[in-house]
Amino acid sequence: MLSIKNLTASINGTPVLKGIDLEIKAGEIHAIMGPNGSGKSTLGKVLVGHPAYEVTGGEVLYEGRNLFEMAADERARAGLFMGFQHPIEVPGVSNAAFLRLAYNKKAEADGRDELDPLEFDDFIHEKIKLVAMREEFLDRSLNEGFSGGEKKRNEILQMAVLEPKLAILDELDSGLDIDALRVLGEAVNRLQRPDRALLIITHFPRILETIQPQFVHVLSGGRILKSAGKELATELEDRGYDWVLEEAAAGGAR
Amino acid sequence: MTSALAGSNLLADLLNGPRPAEWAPLREAAEQRLAGRELPTTSDEDWKYTDLKLLAGGFSPAPEATVDVAGHLLPEMVGTRQVFVNGRHAPHASCASAVPAGVRYFPMSHASEACHTLGSVGNGTAKGLFEDLNTARFQDGAVILVPKNLKVALPLHLLFITKAESPVAVFPRVLVVLERGAELELVEEHHGEGAYLSCPVVEIRVAEGAILRHERVQRESPEAFHLTSLKAEVGRGGQYHSRTLSFGARLSRQEPRVRLAEGADATLDGLALLDGAQVADTHSFLHHAEPGATSHQLHKCIVDGKARAVFNGQILVAKGAQGTDAQQQSRNLLLSEAARVDTKPQLEIYADDVKCSHGATVGQLDPEELFYLQSRGMNADDARNLLTYGFAADVLTHIPVASLRRSLRQLVMARTQAGSLGELS
Numbered sequence: 001m002l003s004i005k006n007l008t009a010s011i012n013g014t015p016v017l018k019g020i021d022l023e024i025k026a027g028e029i030h031a032i033m034g035p036n037g038s039g040k041s042t043l044g045k046v047l048v049g050h051p052a053y054e055v056t057g058g059e060v061l062y063e064g065r066n067l068f069e070m071a072a073d074e075r076a077r078a079g080l081f082m083g084f085q086h087p088i089e090v091p092g093v094s095n096a097a098f099l100r101l102a103y104n105k106k107a108e109a110d111g112r113d114e115l116d117p118l119e120f121d122d123f124i125h126e127k128i129k130l131v132a133m134r135e136e137f138l139d140r141s142l143n144e145g146f147s148g149g150e151k152k153r154n155e156i157l158q159m160a161v162l163e164p165k166l167a168i169l170d171e172l173d174s175g176l177d178i179d180a181l182r183v184l185g186e187a188v189n190r191l192q193r194p195d196r197a198l199l200i201i202t203h204f205p206r207i208l209e210t211i212q213p214q215f216v217h218v219l220s221g222g223r224i225l226k227s228a229g230k231e232l233a234t235e236l237e238d239r240g241y242d243w244v245l246e247e248a249a250a251g252g253a254r
Numbered sequence: 255m256t257s258a259l260a261g262s263n264l265l266a267d268l269l270n271g272p273r274p275a276e277w278a279p280l281r282e283a284a285e286q287r288l289a290g291r292e293l294p295t296t297s298d299e300d301w302k303y304t305d306l307k308l309l310a311g312g313f314s315p316a317p318e319a320t321v322d323v324a325g326h327l328l329p330e331m332v333g334t335r336q337v338f339v340n341g342r343h344a345p346h347a348s349c350a351s352a353v354p355a356g357v358r359y360f361p362m363s364h365a366s367e368a369c370h371t372l373g374s375v376g377n378g379t380a381k382g383l384f385e386d387l388n389t390a391r392f393q394d395g396a397v398i399l400v401p402k403n404l405k406v407a408l409p410l411h412l413l414f415i416t417k418a419e420s421p422v423a424v425f426p427r428v429l430v431v432l433e434r435g436a437e438l439e440l441v442e443e444h445h446g447e448g449a450y451l452s453c454p455v456v457e458i459r460v461a462e463g464a465i466l467r468h469e470r471v472q473r474e475s476p477e478a479f480h481l482t483s484l485k486a487e488v489g490r491g492g493q494y495h496s497r498t499l500s501f502g503a504r505l506s507r508q509e510p511r512v513r514l515a516e517g518a519d520a521t522l523d524g525l526a527l528l529d530g531a532q533v534a535d536t537h538s539f540l541h542h543a544e545p546g547a548t549s550h551q552l553h554k555c556i557v558d559g560k561a562r563a564v565f566n567g568q569i570l571v572a573k574g575a576q577g578t579d580a581q582q583q584s585r586n587l588l589l590s591e592a593a594r595v596d597t598k599p600q601l602e603i604y605a606d607d608v609k610c611s612h613g614a615t616v617g618q619l620d621p622e623e624l625f626y627l628q629s630r631g632m633n634a635d636d637a638r639n640l641l642t643y644g645f646a647a648d649v650l651t652h653i654p655v656a657s658l659r660r661s662l663r664q665l666v667m668a669r670t671q672a673g674s675l676g677e678l679s
Contacts, residue, residue, distance in 0.1 A: 048629050051621060076631035088626040092644030092651065098630075101640070101675055105631040117677055141644070141651065158630060 001026050001166055001197050002047075007058035008222075009046045015056070016042045018222035024166065027194040031213040031233060032201045032224075035241045039222040040201045041085060044168040048082040049075055062166070077109035081164030083155035085171040090142040095154065098142045099124060103161050127160045130187045132180075148175025156184045160191060167191075168199045173207040185210030205237040218244045264293060264312055265387070268423055268451075271315035274393055276363070280373045284381070284389035291383060303564045303596045304535040308505055309479055313451045315391075316340035316422035321415050323347045326445060328657040331411035336361065338414045341393040341424040352408055358399040359410060362392075362427060372429055375457035376485035376511060384509075385483040388425040388455040395427025400436035400464075409439035409655050416478070418448030426454040432464035434489075439467045439654060444502075449477040458486035458494065460518075465493040469653055471662070474502035476530070484510040488518040490544075495521040497649065500534045501665060511539040514547035524553040525649040527669050528561035528593075535564035542570065545605075546577040553584045554649055556642060556670070560592035566600060567612070573604040582612040587619065587645050619645075636675060643672035 002024040009017040016039045024030055032040050046053050047060065049072030060067040062080065070078065090098070103123075104114040115123055124138065131153050143151050152175055159167055169188065173181050188211050192198055200211055208216075208230065216232040217224045218241065225248040226232065236244070265288065273281055293309070294301040319340045327335065333352025336359065337344045343361035353359050362372075373389060381389075396412050414426040432438055444452060452474060460466050474480045480503040488494045492515070500506050512520050526534040540549050555563035563586060571578045586595040599612040619641050627637035646666045653659040667673045 050625055050629075071634075072625060072628040073631050073633045073637075076629055082629060084626070084629075088620075088623050090623060090626070090641065090644050092646065092648035093640060097677065098627075098640075101632065101636075102630040104676075105636075109631070141648070162630070 001063060003061040005059045007043075007046070007060060008056045009042060009053050010056055011042070011053050016053070016222055017046065019058070020219075020222075020224060022217065022224065024197050024199060026165075026197055028215065029192065029198040029200065029211065029213040030215045030217065031208055031230075032199065032217050032219050033203065033205070033233065033236055034219040036203060038220040040203075040219050041170050043219065044082050044170050044199070044201055047168060048072060048080055076162075077106055079165030081159055081162055081167045083152070083159055083167065083169040083172060085174060087143050087151045087155055089144045089146070091144045093142050094138070095140055095142050096120075096124065096138040099138075099158065099161050102158065106162050124161070127157060130160050130190065131157045132183045133157055149177065149180050152176055153180065153184060156187050160187065163191065165195065166197045166199065168201065170201045171203065172200070173202060173204060181207060182210055205233040208233045220245055220248070264309055265291065267312050267314070268387060269390060271391060273391065277372065281390050284386040287381060288383070288386050288390065294383070300537060300566075303562065304505065304507060304533055309451065311421055313421045313423035316416065316418070316424045316450070318342060319417040320344070321347070321417050323413065323415065326413055326415070326443065328411060328441075328655065328661075330655050330657055331409055331441065334359075334408050335411040335413060336396050338394060338396070338412075338426060340416055340422065341426060343394045347413075353410065354404070354406060354408075356401050356404050357406055358397065360397055362395045362397050362429070371431055371459060372457065375459055375487055376513065379511065382483050382509060384453045384481045385455050388427060388453045388483070391423075392425040392427040392455070395429065398428075398430045398438070398440070400432045400438050402433040403435040405437040406439070409441055412440065412442045414442075414444045414452070414454065416444075416446035416448070416450050416452055416474070418446065418450035418475075421449045421451070423451040423453070426452065428454070428456040430456070430458045430466065432460045432466055432492075434461045435463045436461070437465045441469045441471070441655060441658060443471040443473065444480065445473050446475045446478055448475055450475070451479045451481070454480075454482040456482070456484040458484070460486065460488045460492040460494050462489040463491045464489065466495070467654065468494070468496040469655070469658065470496060470498040471658075472498070472500045472502055472506060474506070476502065476504060476532075478503045480506040482506075482508055484508070486510070486512045486520075488512065488514050488520060490515045491517045493519045496523070497521075497653065498524045498536075499649070499662060500524070500526040501669070503532065503534070505533045505535075507535040507537070509537050509539075511541070512549075513541040513543050514549065516544040517546045518544075519547065520549040522549065522551045523649055525646055526555045526563055527646060527666065528555065528563055529558040529669070530561060531559065532561040533564070534562075537564075537566045537568070539568045539570070540580065541572070542575045542578040542580060543572045545575050547575070548579040549581070551582040552649070553582075554645065555586045555595060556589065556646055557586065557593035557595055558589040560590070560594075562594045563596070565595075565597040567598070568600040569602070569610065569612075571601075571603040571605050571608050571610065575605045576607040578605060578608040578610070580608070580610045584612075584614040585645075586614075586616040587642065588616060589642070639670055639672040640675055642670040643667055643675075646670060
């Protein structure tokens with residue numbers, strides 16, 4: 001589904017990604033872990049086309065298409081989604097109207113029927129149950145005045161509405177209490193299907209107890225230093241990141 | 255001919271019309287203050303960015319006219335409306351049958367005896383030139399008196415409509431008095447067609463613990479000039495919340511001046527949506543005269559074409575007005591290269607225990623916001639239009655009259671090209 005080869009990217013002329021290789025197949029769940037400032041979020045944002053980052057080299061194929069030939073909105077309509085660590089507030093636009101607009105753009109691209117406000121009302125009421133969101137949040141302006149946790153809930157609601165093929169979730173657990181994290185983690189699990197894939201970006205392994213990855217990668221200094229199965233997450237929880245960095249440094253020296 | 259000469263001719267022309275018989279002493283005092291005065295020019299600091307030379311063509315007194323008001327009625331307020339056409343009360347277009355007993359709500363021409371307050375709000379402060387012009391020549395206006403502790407459930411609707419076949423001048427007048435503990439929601443709208451000058455004056459007195467919510471909608475014709483003064487005095491613990499929405503007029507100027515007594519609370523929000531060669535100028539003055547009063551001011555402008563917005567927000571915290579909390583925000587969105595905004599906060603603080611904040615932003619849409627919407631599948635144009643709509647609609651969100659909120663949202667949608675996005679509220 002996604003094939004990343006020797007990807008390099010920079011922000012304001014400073015290299016952040018220094019050669020990333022990663023293969024994600026349908027049905028897989030991958031976790032990217034690493035210390036703060038390692039380039040984890042950058043990788044996600046580059047994949048969804050954030051304009052602040054410049055791709056300086058390498059190649060990314062998404063379902064066989066060159067990802068970098070697609071505009072950000074085109075990538076979204078093709079099934080790529082990123083749940084952001086710090087979702088933006090948009091005053092004056094109701095959450096419900098925004099969700100319906102986003103749904104209909106995607107439906108139009110997929111050749112499905114668009115939903116009118118009444119039909120969407122029924123549809124969205126099913127979806128908010130999935131993320132245990134209170135109804136009043138639909139009438140409020142998009143993310144405006146939402147707490148960190150409410151914003152994350154709203155990101156997963158958007159994911160539930162758009163049903164992406166590949167969802168990238170950036171630091172989903174930040175701002176969430178244990179119960180909310182479990183609810184959202186389970187919601188993400190329920191959305192996962194054999195024809196979809198997940199890329200979980202996280203500093204803390206906690207979320208991986210609910211959303212269990214088959215592959216764990218440690219990213220640091222703009223490179224993937226280590227890839228292994230989910231047991232790596234447990235090891236990182238026990239031992240921290242330093243040993244991976246040391247091991248990589250030693251490996252580089254040899 | 256110099257512009258100053260054109261200005262004095264204009265003033266003289268405007269005063270040439272017949273002087274209505276009522277309130278003779280008020281009118282004479284105003285005329286005396288006007289004697290020898292000229293229209294301000296751009297060398298006058300207060301009018302630096304707003305050039306009144308545009309008015310030079312001259313205006314004659316507005317003749318009587320009839321209009322069809324059906325398109326302006328709002329369902330919540332069909333029974334609480336007073337309509338004025340070309341400055342005169344239009345009895346057949348008005349209907350106040352749903353106004354609760356006790357509220358006095360009538361045209362000024364019907365009961366001058368009740369209007370002893372007229373012209374006295376803001377006494378002790380200077381009268382503006384256009385305020386005096388209005389006082390000298392207004393034909394009629396609305397009086398609203400709400401007695402002690404009466405909370406009026408239905409909003410009242412004031413409609414001022416001008417129909418000009420040739421350039422005319424109208425002088426709408428409003429007097430609102432809320433006695434202690436009274437509550438009222440008031441919608442004041444200005445509409446029109448043709449080229450004209452409208453100089454409304456609104457006087458408001460909110461007594462101790464009373465609450466007035468005031469929606470002001472300026473939808474004058476594109477050739478019109480709208481120069482309005484508002485003076486409000488808010489008593490101890492009273493509240494005055496206003497929202498001024500400017501969409502129309504070739505040139506408009508809002509001059510709200512609000513005085514807050516101890517513990518009073520005021521909101522002075524504004525939105526101007528400008529295009530073409532429109533000019534919209536707001537010069538506000540918030541006077542924290544006594545301790546413990548709070549004020550919030552959010553002024554937003556969206557400026558397209560070669561239009562121009564001006565905001566000058568003066569806040570005066572008097573000596574001894576401890577515990578004042580005054581917050582002012584001027585936020586401006588420029589949609590074209592030629593669009594222009596001049597924004598200036600002006601804080602004068604003579605007390606030491608105060609919380610005053612102000613901020614001004616002038617710019618384009620935030621790239622992070624644009625990207626967020628694009629990352630959800632909206633193309634760049636749709637994302638821009640949606641954000642522009644949201645920027646404006648944000649000011650409309652808390653309008654309590656649902657039908658008004660809806661119709662203004664539709665207007666904003668059309669003006670921000672967000673119409674193609676479907677229902678957004």
